[in-house]
Amino acid sequence: MDTAWDFFSSPLNLAEITPTDMTFDVTSPNMEHAKMYPGLIITYKVSPLFGVKLDWVTEITHVKDKEYFVDEQRFGPFAFWHHQHHFQKTEGGVSMNDILHYSIGWGPIGTVANGVMVKKKINEIFNFRYKKVEELLGKM
Template sequence: MKSHKEKAVGGKLTGLIGLGEQVTWQARHLGLSFKMTNKITAMKNPFYFVDEMLNGPFKILHHQHHFTFTGGYTEMTDIFTFKSPMGLIGRIVDFLFLKSYLHKLLAVRNQAIKSVAEQL
């Protein structure tokens, strides 16, 4: 996600990440720079894995990645749960624009993953 200056700056920096491992990301979204550390909390290769935020801008971030194989293709389904901090103000921000922003961000990221995977 070069457009968001996103890069891994701590934890697992190369190769495939595994159960119990962490990675810290640095990025810029909505005009704000931040770091976020996520940990792989569940994994069953090659069917799914879950990453959860340990430290970062959200009160809660839980991201499930499910993979199904049909007709010679792999389909990935994301289940993305988040909650902003700051109580009522955070809920308003989530409703007004953050949910839509994150949905679009995941779609762009998944398209990039698809493009790379199809070249392998």
């Protein structure tokens, strides 16, 4: 649990578990030794679709040490983004569970865009993350 929590509580490690085609860069200053805490603002540059770089700002709103943390978008590509990361010690190691609620906005156009490409891209990102975490930390 300590290893998993230390890895996920460092904002810079998010780039390690994000597909390289998204060119994910943490732009917040002084993040080298930062650990999550409620109120932490993290800024990024990310290219979620078509190589277009976007600014993304999230806030860590809740943290319960070695159990869960929540990030919420404050500015970025989504109309709404609320992402819970839950960790639980298991007999074989650590179980990690993500709960994501999001909306891309744009009314009916957003609903179509989500059905055609956004939901698929988010699933691809999370599948990549689970595989990359297993590669870096072992099966969780």
